[in-house]
Amino acid sequence: MKSTLLIKNIHRLYGIAADKLPFKKGKDMAAVEIIENAYVLIEGDIIQAFGPMEQCPLSADKVIDAAGKCVLPAWCDSHTHIVFAEGREVEYVDKLMGKSYEEIAAKGGGIINSARKLRDLPEDVLFERALNRLNELIQSGTGAIEIKSGYGLSFESELKMLRVIKRLKDASEVTIKATFLGAHAIPPEYKDNRQGYMDLIIDQMLPQISEEGLADYCDVFCEQGFFTVEETDKILKAGAKYGLKAKIHANQLHISGGVQVGIANHAISVDHLEAIGEAEIEALQNSATIPTVLPSCSFFLNIPYAPARKMIEAGLGIAMATDFNPGSSPSGNIPLMMALACNNMRLLPVEVFNAVTINGAHAMEIGDSHGAIGVGRRANLIVTKAIPSLDYMVYAFGSRHIDQMILNGKVIG
């Protein structure tokens, strides 16, 4: 018999799903199923039952009294780069002192800076640092996460990053998806030989990654100065040959063609979208590719926010993620992202809730097991402190509203 955990007297239970819960789009983004005065029963790592308190079972091996508290599905953060050597706060301060992006890059800053630091770091140290970050993210409510490589930019270092992600899967209660992002930047040694780096990715990195089963997805930074639409297309097609589905960085700084090349390659998601127009919205309307917005990147870089309101009005659904990385989003705190998105994208708390739960889960292809509270789903839950509502949680930004995390049915912290 697996042990049972009962959460009773829940003031508000958010995000319940009677059955399969599809990706939410358009007006549905503002809908959430709630039960007031509810219970959830967990057996092992699975939700066994939920409902109003009148139907609550009498006992369980362990009982949590959640009087006055809310229970929500744990966040599903579908875009991060949490495996990195160290922060780039020196660049941040340089920027605040007026240095341009070009000056910082000329000093060896940016993605290349992170790659240089990572190459020198032993795998075990990289693993410990990433695990510490992951543990911190659990404390802010994250229960499932996608993690990218892309700060290696050499055969050994990209593989090292992906092996670290594999070790994180074994070491953590967080559900993890791994993405190969060898095409994050052209490393300096290939500056005059782009084709050489393309060949390295396609002929050497991808076969080895496939051999070791190290990645679920293949990503490319499709952007001026990084990878062209043609190069993106080639890499995504090469990844597909090894069973890696596409998930790309598209339209961050320019109208790059990234959205269209992602859709053409049946990408699970196209992420960033700060620079999109009518053509991109229309292309997304006619596809199954999930648009993913990353509000903290806009906040931190002082660039425009993705037009999420407009996208939802056009009937699209969005996922939202943190993009946690040392360069453009040195935070993986989903509650903070929710506040940023509501204020700057004019989204409602319920819309950002759906964007970081069920829609984020679908952006990692785990929408049938994560991102909602339903019978047979993974017991990954947030128990808040005593707060009136989800709206309050987003409104009272900066406070810590999470009391306990439950991952795979285990109470963490």
Ligand code: NIG
């Ligand atoms: O998703 N846009 C590309 N990659 C990261 C930033 C990388 C960095 O500056 O280290 C992002 O924003």
Ligand code: FE
């Ligand atoms: Fe990113």
